[in-house]
Amino acid sequence: MKKIYFPIVFSLILIFDKTAAVVICYHGTWSHYRSGNGNFPISLTPTDLCTHYIYAFAGLDASTNQVVSLDSWLDFNLNGFQNAIALKQSNKDLKVLLAVGGYSQGSARFSNMAAHQSTRATFIQSALTFVQTHGFDGLDLDWEYPARRDGQAQDKENFALLVKELYEVFNPLGLILTSAVSAVHVDVSYDVPTLSQYLDYINLMLYDFHGFWDTHAYHNAPLYSTSKLAGTSSAGFSVNASVHQWIEAGASPSKLALGIPLYGRTAILSSASNTSPGAPTTSQGAHAGPYTGTVGFWGYNEIVEQFQNGDWTLEWDDEQEVPYAYKGTTWLTYDNGRSIGQKVEFANDLGLGGIMVWSIETDDAYGVSDIRFPLLKAIQNALDTSRPNSSTTSSVSSTTSSTAPVTSETTSSSQKTSTTTAAETTTTTTTPTSTTTQGKPSSDSRRIKDANSCVTEGFFGSSVDCSIYFYCQSVDNGHVGYSFMCSQGLVYDTTFGICNYPALVDCSN
Template identity: 30%
Template sequence: MRSPRKRWLVAAAAALLALPTTLTAAPAAAAPSDVTVVYTEGDRWNTGYSGQFTIANASSAPLTDWTIEFTLPAGASVTSLWNATMRRSGSTYVLTPPSWGAPVPAGGSYGIGFNGAFSGGETAPVTCTINGAPCAGGAGEDDTTPPSAPSGLRATDVTSTSVTLSWNAAQDNVGVAGYEVLQGGEVVRSTVGTATTATVGGLSPDTEYSYSVRAYDAAGNRSAASTPITTRTGEQGGGPGPAAEVRVGYFTQWGIYGRDYLVQDMDRSGTAEKLTHINYAFANVSADGQCFQANQAGVGDAYADYGRSFGAADSVDGVGDTWDQALRGNFNQLRELKEKHPHLKVNISIGGWTWSRHLSDAALTDASRERVVRSCIDMYLRGNLPVIDGAGGPGSAYGIFDGIDLDWEWPGSEGHEHNTVRPEDKENFTALVQEFRDQLDALEAETGRTFELTSFMPADPEKIDAGYEVAEIMPNFDFVTVQGYDFHGGWDSATGHQSNLRLAEGDPGPRLFSSEIAVDAWIERGAKAEDLVLGVPFYGRGWRGVSAGPAGDGMFQPASGPAPGTYEAGIEDWKKLKNLQGYELYRDDAAGAAWLYNGDTLWTYDDETSMAQKADWAQERGLGGVMVWSVDGDDAQGSLMAALDQALDN
């Protein structure tokens, strides 16, 4: 992986054993003794740190309301928080569910993340209660027995910058609450629950590290450390390093209209600082096989890209565009965003669902491949777009784009109804990727800059087999993003999960999909896990005319058609779904899925909790990171992106 890496380390603090304080709490359906809260600390930097409270509900009933009260030591404070509403009085904080509600399912958990400030010393809360009872649960002060030490510690995957560890579960008289991974005797990774695997990233290539693991329970008792092991990272390679560090967000060209989501919104919401990459969607390819920008018959939007003037209130730098300014529009705003966040890489994404129409033609021959690649590189990376008089175009002269994201949907199999599909697309895609890589390498030698090549890939194993020679193409990509959504939608006659991590029990098909199936399919065909980035949706898909069914939740039931949506039937942005009234929230934690149902309409979607589940799963699998389609589906506070970021940092 060529892009710079952010080191992520997790230093876990003790699971809290606190005395109850006077607190009037709303009644909860779950018994207090079955509800615990575990606190873990994340990164530290200068005078700041991050942390998370995880509510675990071990009862057989949902926790319909909750209140967490905690006190921080002198010098520590919470500065921002997500997934809860916060009240503060001095050093005491009270957390309650957010406005959209946050019931903790029976046997499930719920995470609350925050950023804090400190002036040195301790940051872990000194007291903590949930609904008036100790955060440590019913065991509280009476449980002084530590868990047994985990056994069988082993390294199951080692890259140049990461190590994935697995171990055998520990035992406890009440129950194991989680594990801590120690590197050289210091905690660098923590887990909550029964997971017995973790990935440690941010390591140096060709370096020896010593690891052990210990268990902790809800009362804060810690086991002895396991027998340590020593492992050595690999030599520096070309692929991505630490798991779950690439964070790609698609910014849609058209989002500045109806959704009114501007480049500036990525900055103000905090999303830009959490991303490593922005993919700008989309660039079009003409019938004669060349990248083009002209606004012809609705197949391009030069006005959005580099023509629209933004006033001071809508600009990243707070300065309005002028009438005679050479470069305006989204491209100029992206340039300003990169100046403010120099770690960001911005790639131009070519194709997409609608604009893949001419890609089969463009990839057909040696000559056509050379022509389309040259035109795209000239336009977006060299900057030869003839719109700016005497100043070149919006490319390398302005430092906007750092590479190409190839989004051909799909070589060798059906996509949009007007797209050309050929049996030879599979071999031609391989040749097209090689042509991009060769011309990018030449451009790097010419300019001294580094340019990336990435691609958006399907989840369907049949589409993979029809369109991709996996072992041949992967060495030419910096990484690829794998579609982790649209498994079910309004085109189906029955409801289903659109972005489940694993197969859901009871899914009748006819096609069975999951992120796990997709990732396994790519790995089985020759891709490395660290080169795959999991795609996640910031939107949901819905149906109307849905009966409750035997389970009463509407899932896997016949539907009369797609649900009404703001921009398109059967689809809705998360920022709108989170504010729906009259719906019940359901989760299938085993499948990694969530949905809303009101007795007639069902929306399958992802919220902060399921985003954290996806990030955790990507880390557990050693994937290269996560990708978001698309950032304009998030709310003004960037809540979904914050949930992903918090989970990836932990």
């Protein structure tokens, strides 16, 4: 193992089944309403890259203590719940759960509900009815955060009672029970041994350790703590420290899912001449992205589009084992294939149950970086290569073949290096070296004329201009098509479902 600042020895780690690691995928379903490359209908979910899909969110009614829909138009009129369950048609082993809560729901209503046995019973019966009625495989509790936010000291004990009582109802019926939990202040909010006993998985939200709200530039989700914060209250803000804190508090490693963000955080540097981690910032975030619309927050899908604009310098923080980038005074922290590979290796070394991501709609779903879902595929690739006797060929390699243009942002590495690669120390450029090829391949059934020609759900190339491709979505009365364009100099490759170099794609008339 690498540098572990909170070493613990577990002899049982050797008997964990590392081939059974889960990948728990949260989906912020409001992304259905986003435009362009931010649009993410439920049907776009890569079911081969997730073992668990979590529909976020349902709510808790403060007056009745019952589970309620937060978006009845999406959930019912647009068949959101039904479409989520239908994902199992393409992966029969996929587990589909419903998340209740979320940051916007606050903590007070959960605190009030959990404070009494009678109101807990009302919630549990409501949750059971809701889950069974709509066909979910289980429930995810997302109470942010017990005993810390608009709550009371008794929240810690009451949350444990709620989980135990839910288990007693759900478990005999074969229903799954998980919870998203904080990475810090564990002893304040959680009775860890009880949660570990009764939850199937504990989803560690190992991100937002830092952001534009700080006065200095630090990483959103570092694997290891930085020595620059030694002796401060933020000294333990890292994946490594948080995971060990949960284990030391009594969590079974096999119940823990290591959370990885599929997004980045931005900050504005005080000076463009000081761009290193720890540099002073103005406590302001960069402009909101076109899809997520949140200042200081960019989905990875927005990040790859930023990088295509050029002039970004990509760096690697060797101490915290994560990337960062800057352009002028804009400072960005994010995860890429390399840092994700390190985190998956870390999880595997400790015998953790698997990986959790927040959230799939901010991965590069449409392949702007030339590979669809590069971060989810980096997780899968790292899990495959870390398993004993695993084949060197995985479902990832079938997509990212030797003929496909793979960028440094999508590769993963399990080796820690004291040097940085050229791609991480120089300003990126997106100047193309070839021109777009146009044509109309007569033998390719995966090409259609335009977005109005959709008859089947899925991705299709254009039969008129090979730089254009479409996503066809099934709706009640047929299909709706969305148009997209490859980066300049690339064309849509229907064989691999990516934007590829023209020389490698048959776009002849």
